[in-house]
Amino acid sequence: MDFLAKLKAAARTRDSWLCVGLDPIVERLPDCLPRSSAGVTTFCHRIIESTAPHACAFKPNVAFFEALGRDAFFVLEDVVSSVPEDIPVILDAKRGDIGSTAHLYARSYFEKLGVDAVTLSPYLGWDAIEPFFSYPGKTVFVLCLTSNASAAEIQMLLCGGEPLYVRVARLVQSRNPSAGLVVGGTRPEQIGVIREICPESPFLIPGIGAQGGDLEQSVRLGSWKTGGGALINASRAILYASKGGDFAEAAGSVAAGLRAEIARAASAFQRRP
């Protein structure tokens, strides 16, 4: 099954366009868990279990696992394999290297780790992205416009009258119109611009919550014409909803609330003429 089909099926089954970001930090684990790699593993398992009914995707960020040092790969492998089979896993790696090296990264993530998609940087151009498409059913999400404050320093530079992020969106559209894009929720006006250029791409939209992005606008401007396709990512708001023994239930409640908020935003704009 190809990535978009899997994503759409997961979104339909759970009536959700929420992506749960897995950014575990040892120091922020609930008090009931050991501050260790084992604690991180249990934490992620319980979060996945309690939020899976409300999520269409999970997005582990490699940096948070690499922070565990020697245990990094074991924990990441264990966490990825504990995601229910029908929910896609997007590895947030933001990699970008020359073609021969990109092949190695693709093999590590798609063959060994078994994720469904990976985030990539566009700075090296398409030959750093192409190798990831040699795995059937897998895809990439190319960084287009990110949610951080400095994003404008590079991504909004005008290149021939258009900002760089628009050129990146056009590059993706011209090479693989069903590939995904990362589009920060902190800049909703731009989400609409990118959606015009890439009508079929799934959008991964981080920056809602802790970073101050606008959920309603992101859903309205980022969705496909037919609805859906705008994966609203939330990480910290869900993971750290409670420091107590009820952390998993609290995470589930926040995820359920976000799912409902996304659905309300979607139906509000779909009801308009």
Added chain:
Amino acid sequence: MDFLAKLKAAARTRDSWLCVGLDPIVERLPDCLPRSSAGVTTFCHRIIESTAPHACAFKPNVAFFEALGRDAFFVLEDVVSSVPEDIPVILDAKRGDIGSTAHLYARSYFEKLGVDAVTLSPYLGWDAIEPFFSYPGKTVFVLCLTSNASAAEIQMLLCGGEPLYVRVARLVQSRNPSAGLVVGGTRPEQIGVIREICPESPFLIPGIGAQGGDLEQSVRLGSWKTGGGALINASRAILYASKGGDFAEAAGSVAAGLRAEIARAASAFQRRP
């Protein structure tokens, strides 16, 4: 000691501006070594031992270690710690993530792994780079102009009359003039342009050898006015110089030859008026 001082001392001691890239591939190990993580470890140890007299830096590329899966961190840790103490290690990671995540990467690489520098992508702007400077004595090499064919698709787009890579060079120069830049040896004309903008930066110059870059031009156009500062990287040409039991000696000979070639190129242009 700060990075530049350490680099200059290593270059002076060994009279070399050669950087040895550590890109080990299990399938390409010499026949005398087991095709396993242990084989990769031994291979890297022997390569480091035989080339250290001719190198001012080592550059392990994370992708090649991640390809080892569960053993990735162990092997990388072991290899990094086997580099002689006075030779800087530049981790080729090409990372780039928002500030809070960048902090985690910096801690993993500088505190846990103990490397001296890391390569970073500029696509997210300066707040993705800044956290790496909170470690005294450590530095970064920002991707400016890469050696791959598609680099031009993004890096050479004209932004306000200047190519994007020039804007990246100006950004680095304005924020931290002693930070490093990655400048591909496949585009020597551009190396000179970037050197004008960033007179103090060390340049990491990949793409010589297998990728067809021009060593002499790279040294001539990439060096500091006072000489030095252009780290010519070679990986495959050194690592895979022989498949036989003499692989380490062969690697040492190629490294010695490259060191001499770099020195010749440097003295040729320094002799000019």
